[in-house]
Structure formats: structure tokens, C-alpha cells
Amino acid sequence: MRYLSTRGGLEPACFSDILLGGLAPDGGLVVPERYPRVDHATLALWRTLDYPSLAFEVLKDYATDLPPDDLRRLLAQTYTAEVFGSPEITPVLSLGNDLHLLRLSNGPTLAFKDVAMQLLGRLFEYVLARDGSELNILGATSGDTGSAAEYAMRGKRGIRVFMLSPNGRMSTFQRAQMYSLRDPNIFNLAVNGVFDDCQDMVKSVSADLAFKSRYQIGTVNSINWARVLAQVVYYFRGYFSVATEIGQPVSFCVPSGNFGNVLAGHIARMMGLPIHRLVVATNENDVLDEFFRTGRYRARATAETRQTSSPSMDISKASNFERFIFDLLMRDGGRVSSLWRALQEHGEFDLGADEAFGRIAGYGFLSGRSTHANRLDTIRRFDREHGLVVDPHTADGLFVAQSHREPGVPMVCLETALPVKFAETIREALGREPQCPPGFEGIEELGQRYTVMPPDVAQLKRYVAARCPGR
Numbered sequence: 277m278r279y280l281s282t283r284g285g286l287e288p289a290c291f292s293d294i295l296l297g298g299l300a301p302d303g304g305l306v307v308p309e310r311y312p313r314v315d316h317a318t319l320a321l322w323r324t325l326d327y328p329s330l331a332f333e334v335l336k337d338y339a340t341d342l343p344p345d346d347l348r349r350l351l352a353q354t355y356t357a358e359v360f361g362s363p364e365i366t367p368v369l370s371l372g373n374d375l376h377l378l379r380l381s382n383g384p385t386l387a388f389k390d391v392a393m394q395l396l397g398r399l400f401e402y403v404l405a406r407d408g409s410e411l412n413i414l415g416a417t418s419g420d421t422g423s424a425a426e427y428a429m430r431g432k433r434g435i436r437v438f439m440l441s442p443n444g445r446m447s448t449f450q451r452a453q454m455y456s457l458r459d460p461n462i463f464n465l466a467v468n469g470v471f472d473d474c475q476d477m478v479k480s481v482s483a484d485l486a487f488k489s490r491y492q493i494g495t496v497n498s499i500n501w502a503r504v505l506a507q508v509v510y511y512f513r514g515y516f517s518v519a520t521e522i523g524q525p526v527s528f529c530v531p532s533g534n535f536g537n538v539l540a541g542h543i544a545r546m547m548g549l550p551i552h553r554l555v556v557a558t559n560e561n562d563v564l565d566e567f568f569r570t571g572r573y574r575a576r577a578t579a580e581t582r583q584t585s586s587p588s589m590d591i592s593k594a595s596n597f598e599r600f601i602f603d604l605l606m607r608d609g610g611r612v613s614s615l616w617r618a619l620q621e622h623g624e625f626d627l628g629a630d631e632a633f634g635r636i637a638g639y640g641f642l643s644g645r646s647t648h649a650n651r652l653d654t655i656r657r658f659d660r661e662h663g664l665v666v667d668p669h670t671a672d673g674l675f676v677a678q679s680h681r682e683p684g685v686p687m688v689c690l691e692t693a694l695p696v697k698f699a700e701t702i703r704e705a706l707g708r709e710p711q712c713p714p715g716f717e718g719i720e721e722l723g724q725r726y727t728v729m730p731p732d733v734a735q736l737k738r739y740v741a742a743r744c745p746g747r
């Protein structure tokens with residue numbers, strides 16, 4: 277399998293070449309040259325596999341330059357009951373009436389991002405040891421990515437993590453998870469700005485190719501292809517858990533921010549998984565909902581990005597979205613380039629009148645938006661009706677899903693985090709503390725270690741350079 281850029285400018289590269297990055301040299305995102313197709317007979321076989329074996333089947337045609345035995349071993353080491361709480365790894369909880377919750381949040385940091393990041397940690401370690409090189413990971417997080425990355429990379433040889441987070445904009449629990457880490461290879465940078473400032477800083481550094489190469493900079497942001505790929509697996513697993521027979525249409529609803537999670541669903545669908553609808557759920561930062569309703573993609577200014585009670589979805593532009601648009605435009609890199617130039621110059625593009633937009637329905641996409649009040653109501657309703665406390669992001673998904681239910685079509689909502697990470701909102705909704713899973717008690721009381729920084733790229737580069745050997 278070769279990888280290309282969404283803007284057409286990358287020499288074809290293989291999985292190992294793109295594993296540590298995500299952004300192509302021409303500013304586009306790397307994508308596989310095609311999606312391997314899976315027929316119903318193969319799906320029937322895959323249905324019987326345990327999680328690591330299923331993951332192997334999904335990944336092997338994308339990571340063709342890794343020896344299959346090595347890939348199999350890395351997957352078996354990653355997806356264990358010890359790390360993810362159960363041998364199912366991503367179990368499904370059925371709530372009755374064809375509504376299901378795909379539980380993705382039982383990894384080390386209690387959010388779905390662990391599912392991909394734990395694998396990334398193994399893959400990075402493997403290729404770095406193989407190539408005798410080092411990696412300095414530069415990332416931006418609004419909370420969950422950073423902790424998932426740090427818990428996947430802590431103590432790993434040859435890897436340092438520099439994680440930018442918006443100062444004061446994460447939950448107490450998220451801050452505690454990240455900032456309490458003591459591992460000498462983990463550096464937390466609290467940026468005085470919003471998440472998009474952090475993401476822009478990472479992008480600027482990545483765009484400085486000389487710096488990037490000298491300090492062996494890589495990312496683990498949601499644009500990392502291997503992360504997206506690892507997430508494709510649980511759409512298959514979730515489908516198999518709820519479909520009574522292969523071929524039955526099943527819909528998924530996905531709380532979305534940077535469009536990484538739902539993009540994985542799109543890829544599973546392109547591979548032939550019978551997904552009926554992919555419902556994109558946003559919060560008040562509804563740039564994606566606006567696009568799927570109207571065809572207008574209007575990136576918001578930083579000042580327009582609202583701080584909400586589902587903060588991991590507080591984005592003004594969705595970094596993975598370009599990969600979907602590339603498919604929507606029949607993989608025309610030239611057109612993607614010119615749309616993203618328009619986005620740069622005018623802050624928006626509009627496909628509303630374009631024939632491409634007419635094809636959206638054919639890709640199964642629908643969308644909806646949830647507000648603080650919807651979120652609180654939904655948390656209360658699921659507590660009352662199911663005795664289930666969901667986190668605010670999952671609540672956004674459950675809320676949006678209900679307006680897209682179709683008789684006889686199972687709806688699988690993706691659980692993206694556990695409620696303990698967002699205790700303030702749970703208290704507001706229910707008047708009580710969320711349950712703390714075993715092993716996480718008292719984490720907020722631990723000492724914290726982080727550096728505050730303005731949104732200044734030059735300062736960030738100096739900080740990184742001072743802590744890396746460079747070549």
C-alpha cells in the first residue's frame with residue numbers, strides 16, 4: 277500500500293514512512309492510495325475473531341511494509357484485557373430499542389483515544405528500534421489526546437513528548453492526569469490561548485522542515501494516519517456486536533471535533549462494512565454540522581471558538597476533514613488544494629451548489645448539534661432511565677442520535693470518555709460526583725509539573741531545541 281497527499285504533492289510513500297507524521301510536505305494530509313474492499317464472506321469470518329486478530333486483518337493491507345508476524349505481535353501486546361479492562365476491548369452495552377453504546381473508554385486515560393494511542397506507542401517503539409532513531413513528539417491537546425499520548429509514550433526509549441494544552445481550559449481531572457506525570461521524557465506546556473492556538477503552533481513547527489528534521493519532530497495529533505486506522509477496527513467490532521446478520525444496515529453516531537473518529541467510520545464504510553448512517557454530532561462549535569447541513573465550511577476564528585462543557589469538541593476547524601473532502605471530490609488533489617487555499621484566504625469554502633455536495637448522502641453522513649442544556653438533559657435522562665452516567669461528549673452523541681433514528685436500524689453511539697474526566701458537568705447535571713474507577717482515586721491531589729508559555733512559535737522551538745540533542 278502506498279500513501280499519497282490529499283493535495284496531490286507527495287511522492288508515494290509506505291506505511292513506515294508516514295507513521296511518524298501525518299502532514300504531507302505540500303501541507304495536505306496523507307491518505308492511502310485506495311481502501312481495500314472486504315466482501316460479506318470475509319466479514320462473516322472477521323466476525324468470529326477476537327479484537328487483536330480483527331485488528332490484524334484490518335491493518336495488514338494498510339501496513340504492508342511491516343512483517344505480518346511483527347504486526348500481529350504488536351497488536352496482541354496492545355489489545356489486552358489488562359490495559360482495556362475486558363477481553364472484548366470495546367464492548368457494546370445495549371440500551372434497548374435498538375440503541376447501543378460502544379464502550380471505548382476503558383483504557384489507561386478513560387477516553388477512546390487510548391484505543392489508537394496505545395497501538396501508536398508500540399508501533400513507534402518498534403520502528404524507532406528497527407531504524408536506530410529517536411523521535412520527539414510535538415502535540416496539541418484540548419485534554420484527551422495529550423493524556424492518551426503521554427500514557428502511551430511514557431518511559432518509551434528514544435521518545436520525548438512535548439504536549440501543548442490550552443492553559444486553564446481542561447477539566448481538573450484531565451489536568452491532573454497529564455500534569456502529574458513524572459516521567460523524564462514527558463514535557464507539558466500550558467499555552468495561554470485556546471486549543472487552536474496550540475494546534476497552529478504545532479503546525480508551524482511541522483511546516484519548518486529544517487527544524488523538523490534536525491530535531492526529529494513527529495506528531496500524534498488526530499491527523500496521524502495510524503491513529504485513524506486503529507480506530508477503523510472498532511467500527512467493525514461494533515457492527516459485529518449488534519448486527520444479527522452480515523449485510524444488515526447499522527448506523528453510528530459519533531461525538532466529533534477534529535473529525536478523526538468519524539473519519540474512521542467513513543473508512544470502514546468505504547471498505548465495505550454495511551454502515552447505514554454516520555451521524556456527526558457536534559457541540560455549540562458546530563462548524564461540521566453547518567457543513568453537513570449546507571455545504572458551507574466556515575472555519576471559525578479563535579475568538580469565535582466557544583468554551584463548552586464538552587471541551588474535547590471545542591474546535592474551530594476540523595483537522596481531519598480534508599481527508600473526507602478528498603474522497604468527496606473523487607480524490608482530486610488539485611481541487612482540494614484550491615479549496616484549502618480559499619479557506620486560508622477567505623476563512624471558508626462553500627460546496628453547497630457543487631455536484632459533490634449532492635453525493636454527501638451517498639456517503640451516509642448526517643449531522644446534528646447539541647448544546648449545554650441538551651447535554652445536561654441527556655445526562656439526566658440516561659441516569660434516570662438506564663442508571664447509566666455518561667460523559668458530556670457521549671451525551672452530545674446520544675442527544676443528536678435520537679433525531680436520526682430509523683425503525684429497524686440499530687444505532688450505535690460511540691462512548692468517547694468516562695464521566696469522571698468531566699466531574700464539574702456531572703455535578704451540574706446530577707448534583708453528585710461521578711463514580712471514580714478503581715486506581716484513579718486521589719489523582720487530583722498529586723503534585724503537578726508543567727510550563728506556561730505564550731502562543732509563540734519561536735519560544736516553543738527554543739524550548740524543544742534546549743531539550744533535544746538534534747543532529
Ligand SMILES: *Cc1c(COP(=O)(O)O)cnc(C)c1O
Nearest residue numbers: 420533534535536537588669692
Ligand atoms: C477527541 C475527543 C472527541 C472528538 O474526536 P475527534 O476524533 O477529534 O472528532 C470527542 N470526545 C472526546 C471525549 C474526545 O476526547
